[in-house]
Amino acid sequence: MTRLSIPSFKCMLTEAGMRRNVIKSGRSMKFIFIAGLLSLASTLKAESDFANINVMTDFPGGSAVVNDIDRNKGVIHISPPIQTERGWPCWWYCKVDGVIKGQTITFQLTANTGVYRPNRVLSANWTQPDRAAISVDNVTWSQTEKCVKQNGIATYMVEAPAESFWLAWGPPFLPSHADEVLETIKKKLPHATLFELARTRDGRSVRGIRIGSDSKTDSHRYGVWIQARQHAWEAGSSWVGRGFIEWLASDDQAAIDLREIAIIYYIPIMDVDNVTLGAGGKEAVPRDHNRDWSDTPNYPEVAAAQKRILQLNSEQRFDVFVDLHNPGSSERRPYFFGPMDIEKLPTIQQQNHALWLAISKNSISGPLQLEPGYKFATYVRTEEERNRMSANWVRNHTAEHVLSTTLETVWNTPHSTQKGYMTVGAQLGQVVSRYLGSNPRGSEN
Numbered sequence: 001m002t003r004l005s006i007p008s009f010k011c012m013l014t015e016a017g018m019r020r021n022v023i024k025s026g027r028s029m030k031f032i033f034i035a036g037l038l039s040l041a042s043t044l045k046a047e048s049d050f051a052n053i054n055v056m057t058d059f060p061g062g063s064a065v066v067n068d069i070d071r072n073k074g075v076i077h078i079s080p081p082i083q084t085e086r087g088w089p090c091w092w093y094c095k096v097d098g099v100i101k102g103q104t105i106t107f108q109l110t111a112n113t114g115v116y117r118p119n120r121v122l123s124a125n126w127t128q129p130d131r132a133a134i135s136v137d138n139v140t141w142s143q144t145e146k147c148v149k150q151n152g153i154a155t156y157m158v159e160a161p162a163e164s165f166w167l168a169w170g171p172p173f174l175p176s177h178a179d180e181v182l183e184t185i186k187k188k189l190p191h192a193t194l195f196e197l198a199r200t201r202d203g204r205s206v207r208g209i210r211i212g213s214d215s216k217t218d219s220h221r222y223g224v225w226i227q228a229r230q231h232a233w234e235a236g237s238s239w240v241g242r243g244f245i246e247w248l249a250s251d252d253q254a255a256i257d258l259r260e261i262a263i264i265y266y267i268p269i270m271d272v273d274n275v276t277l278g279a280g281g282k283e284a285v286p287r288d289h290n291r292d293w294s295d296t297p298n299y300p301e302v303a304a305a306q307k308r309i310l311q312l313n314s315e316q317r318f319d320v321f322v323d324l325h326n327p328g329s330s331e332r333r334p335y336f337f338g339p340m341d342i343e344k345l346p347t348i349q350q351q352n353h354a355l356w357l358a359i360s361k362n363s364i365s366g367p368l369q370l371e372p373g374y375k376f377a378t379y380v381r382t383e384e385e386r387n388r389m390s391a392n393w394v395r396n397h398t399a400e401h402v403l404s405t406t407l408e409t410v411w412n413t414p415h416s417t418q419k420g421y422m423t424v425g426a427q428l429g430q431v432v433s434r435y436l437g438s439n440p441r442g443s444e445n
């Protein structure tokens with residue numbers, strides 16, 4: 001346990017002995033000897049307190065470069081790693097072991113300023129949340145106190161909640177969580193269908209669930225597609241998705257109504273590969289997942305989603321597409337990305353967007369309260385690239401009345417927790433239910 005060796009003890013005794021030669025008073029000698037022992041005891045304690053600290057990342061989604069562990073002072077310093085061709089180096093998630101419950105650990109986080117793609121370095125904002133996520137059991141997550149940012153280092157003072165605990169950019173949501181949610185929903189709604197959307201480029205399963213009949217004679221039913229996590233680091237979006245699907249399976253009357261009138265497809269994690277590897281995913285090679293919605297997608301899960309959506313559309317039973325994301329660090333309220341040039345869209349679609357926004361404003365009411373209007377992806381420079389984003393591709397390839405959008409749920413606030421995200425998801429469910437209850441197909445229906 002202790003790192004202080006016997007020779008050090010001797011050394012301190014010798015020092016005390018030397019002092020004995022110059023101090024004539026026996027009382028003083030005694031005092032110094034006791035003070036020395038006390039000092040030795042406190043040194044022993046201080047060193048042993050942190051002596052066994054370790055940081056681990058060898059589990060699904062785990063991600064950190066350990067820059068330093070100061071076992072004298074209890075300071076851990078990490079950065080997210082660059083994973084070649086795996087996108088933004090912003091996601092981090094580690095387990096801290098060998099601490100003593102109640103002791104204060106200084107957790108320092110520095111952004112990775114390496115080149116993750118030719119000529120591209122990521123701003124620290126994406127890596128350093130004001131409050132990190134912390135968990136004792138790797139299941140329930142809370143937030144640390146707000147960090148202090150200085151000279152590029154974000155410092156979080158953490159009171160160790162147990163001998164080992166987990167720290168992360170935000171509450172992780174892994175394929176194991178997705179499986180658990182899907183199985184739970186299936187048990188609750190036996191008529192729901194679990195399916196494999198695709199196998200990823202690396203051969204992993206992308207799973208989803210369909211709630212409602214898939215019968216072609218059911219064309220009067222509305223069709224809804226909700227997906228999360230095209231960007232692997234945006235773990236919060238998967239918690240929003242979980243909130244949505246658990247609400248949909250609940251006994252809330254609006255959920256029961258929605259299950260009666262619609263077929264709902266839900267994909268908890270699209271980029272399963274990068275989520276499993278603990279990579280950021282955004283701007284990965286060969287393409288950002290959400291710029292891959294072209295006629296020749298690289299990602300099998302994108303191709304499979306396109307195929308199913310086109311099929312539903314051709315059977316005249318497709319109505320709503322929502323892609324779930326997390327935005328930039330300075331955003332404080334969730335918002336939808338709307339279509340550019342909305343005034344050029346068919347009249348029925350314009351009306352549907354107005355209706356969707358009005359319902360959303362009422363339903364997504366807090367604690368993460370929706371921005372009242374749409375925002376627009378003006379940072380995407382060309383129309384060609386914009387058309388390769390999921391919501392735009394869906395809008396361009398489906399019927400005139402279809403409502404296709406992206407929900408960006410903020411991650412850098414005190415309410416950006418499992419509970420806060422899931423509340424937004426449940427509220428999104430209310431939006432979909434009320435929206436479809438208002439006959440968005442208009443005269444087509």
Ligand SMILES: [Zn+2]
Pocket residue numbers: 230231234325326
């Ligand atoms: Zn995103």
